[in-house]
């Protein structure tokens with residue numbers, strides 16, 4: 001994963017929030033340790049008292065109380081630590097979900113969705129075990145081991161040295177195994193993420209997989225990845241399986257040695273029976289904590305691999321990270337240009353050498369302005385020296401062959417990506433200085449792939465304006481040409497849609513997205529081939545609506561159909577990432593070869609198909625009053641425009 005380093009102390013922050021539960025758990029656990037360590041001493045005194053025929057009832061009662069206290073303390077400690085663990089998982093998931101939702105798209109797109117999912121769901125759960133249960137086990141059982149060792153030293157140092165000698169070799173081997181375990185666990189987490197990512201890819205394109213009869217191929221591919229995860233999982237299992245036996249061998253050896261040497265010393269009278277019993281009890285008490293310490297170290301190492309992956313995801317660069325650093329406050333108005341009268345010469349010196357915004361003819365600034373914008377995805381340049389303005393009202397069409405950069409222009413207006421050069425200006429403000437919420441509150445965006453989500457039709461429509469009034473919803477539905485669709489559904493707006501809006505046709509989904517954008521009441525509406533799936537009646541109705549809407553705000557359409565383009569107040573022709581021409585349909589027909597070819601090629605196609613017969617050529621719209629930055633075409637020569645049909649976006653038209 002190519003993410004920036006995680007914010008320092010993320011894990012510390014998550015655990016600090018749970019410090020009361022964690023501290024409470026550890027303190028109770030320590031009380032339990034004391035109660036455990038005292039027990040052999042009481043037993044030793046019990047044996048001594050019984051040997052001397054003294055009363056033992058008090059000692060027996062004390063021993064019973066210690067046993068019960070031990071059990072109560074250890075279960076309460078387990079509960080507190082477990083609760084802290086669940087809280088840490090919740091906090092980590094909420095934090096990561098926020099990071100992913102606000103991540104910079106360029107960086108997020110480089111991640112595999114399934115891997116992001118695995119990190120958010122699976123790795124956070126493993127992280128909980130590492131940060132709470134296994135750490136608590138290491139601390140508490142470690143205390144039992146240390147405390148027990150001290151008590152054993154007080155009873156008989158030579159027997160202790162014998163024990164440590166047998167256990168030392170086994171412990172060193174266990175530490176070595178635990179180290180290997182961490183590396184193996186990291187590989188296994190990566191492999192699991194890989195499998196998740198591929199599964200997600202297949203599920204997202206299931207109809208394509210079925211249509212291509214690729215189920216078998218995909219199954220084999222998934223099986224290969226599952227096998228890869230199994231192999232690395234097996235390495236983890238082997239190391240895990242070796243950990244306890246290695247330690248057990250050491251423990252068994254030390255038990256045998258202690259019993260042999262201890263009994264011999266009891267026989268010679270150099271060690272008392274009571275002390276030998278207490279020593280042996282400590283050794284037995286040490287067995288399980290010692291094994292648990294090493295198992296917990298193993299689990300902790302596996303959890304650390306998950307912590308590393310969670311940390312990386314938390315380090316995803318965020319879209320509101322400051323990257324420009326020019327010292328101006330977010331949302332600063334330009335030093336000049338605001339308040340200048342329409343027609344004033346642009347004032348120089350705005351931002352980093354970028355000319356000041358040009359006031360729009362209707363007062364105020366243009367709705368959108370591109371100033372010498374250059375942009376590429378990674379090292380691949382897509383836009384170069386792009387400059388144009390979009391007036392505050394009217395319909396602007398963006399045309400060009402496929403891959404010219406039209407959608408990229410929209411994505412830069414939304415600031416999904418930042419330009420490498422130049423500025424995108426929204427209502428006189430460089431969007432580099434606006435928050436994502438400010439930008440997207442002013443811009444409605446209907447994407448090419450008509451995004452709809454699982455939920456009701458109403459939830460989908462009000463998604464960008466959750467508090468919209470019913471009357472506004474009804475108006476947006478009407479304007480988007482969705483009213484008949486809603487009326488025909490038994491549950492109307494409360495009809496439930498499946499994933500990606502399953503339950504609606506492609507054209508209906510497009511109208512839903514238009515309604516969603518309209519309801520937002522934006523200053524600028526971006527339509528990316530929003531009528532591509534509509535039949536000609538629905539498209540004509542939506543065009544009428546857009547004409548009405550364009551009286552109130554700026555409508556920018558990446559136009560698929562020439563009928564939309566013909567009606568546009570201005571047309572921006574993009575060619576290989578550059579603005580080639582700006583003008584009306586008539587002006588461009590007259591003066592721009594590429595535009596003429598784009599328009600007439602489709603007209604000819606439709607004429608051949610006989611579909612153009614009934615389509616009367618619409619009179620070209622009057623040239624826009626707004627001034628156009630960038631190349632401009634000359635006035636129309638009064639020649640007839642091609643009949644409304646579809647404008648090709650294929651490179652063949654060039």
Ligand SMILES: Nc1ncnc2c1ncn2[C@@H]1O[C@H](COP(=O)(O)OP(=O)(O)OP(=O)(O)O)[C@@H](O)[C@H]1O
Nearest residue numbers: 109377382400401402403404405406407408409649
């Ligand atoms: N996320 C991305 N990562 C890398 N390259 C991309 C990405 N999106 C688009 N491109 C590339 O950028 C170029 C412009 O793409 P864009 O989608 O803006 O073109 P377009 O004019 O809208 O095309 P179309 O009419 O086919 O939708 C294309 O060459 C495309 O391959």
